[in-house]
Amino acid sequence: xxxxxxxxxxxLNYNRFKSFPEVLYQMVSLETVLLGNNQVGVVxxxxxxxxxxxxxxxxxxxxxxxIPPELGLCTSLRCLSLEGNPFRTPRAAIVAKGTDAVLxxxxxxxxx
Numbered sequence: 001x002x003x004x005x006x007x008x009x010x011x012l013n014y015n016r017f018k019s020f021p022e023v024l025y026q027m028v029s030l031e032t033v034l035l036g037n038n039q040v041g042v043v044x045x046x047x048x049x050x051x052x053x054x055x056x057x058x059x060x061x062x063x064x065x066x067i068p069p070e071l072g073l074c075t076s077l078r079c080l081s082l083e084g085n086p087f088r089t090p091r092a093a094i095v096a097k098g099t100d101a102v103l104x105x106x107x108x109x110x111x112x
Contacts, residue, residue: 002026013037013058025050032056036081039063045070052076060084072106 001023009032010024017038024033025047031054040062048054054076061084071080080099090105 005029008032008053010034018063020044028052030054034058035062036060037062041065043068043071045074048074055079057081067102067106069106069109069111072103072108072110074103077103 004027006029007027008029010027010030011034012021013034013036015038017035017040020035020040020043024030025044028051030051033051033054033056036058037060040059041064043059043064045068048057048071051074054074056079057074057077058079058081060081064082064085064087066087067082067085067090077099080102082095082102089109090102094101094105
């Protein structure tokens with residue numbers, strides 16, 4: 001898959017991925033990653049920041065127990081879907097406000 005260096009969108013919904021596929025972190029042309037309804041338990045925001053064109057990330061209905069605050073530094077994100085995960089923070093009320101509110105909340109939680 002690494003050789004698909006012009007791939008812009010990938011839809012991997014409704015599979016049984018337990019983690020964010022490592023190869024996706026290397027596909028820097030990606031703009032849209034749809035990984036909803038899997039079993040993803042963790043994402044690495046440091047690796048996601050390498051995807052400078054990533055504007056849509058769907059991680060809804062997975063097994064994310066926490067959302068790393070550093071995900072707020074992924075400034076290219078315009079649509080971040082996190083609904084249906086078992087994490088406690090950010091609260092559902094913040095998630096319901098949309099991507100900008102979630103990213104702002106996450107940035108505010110980065111330790112200084």
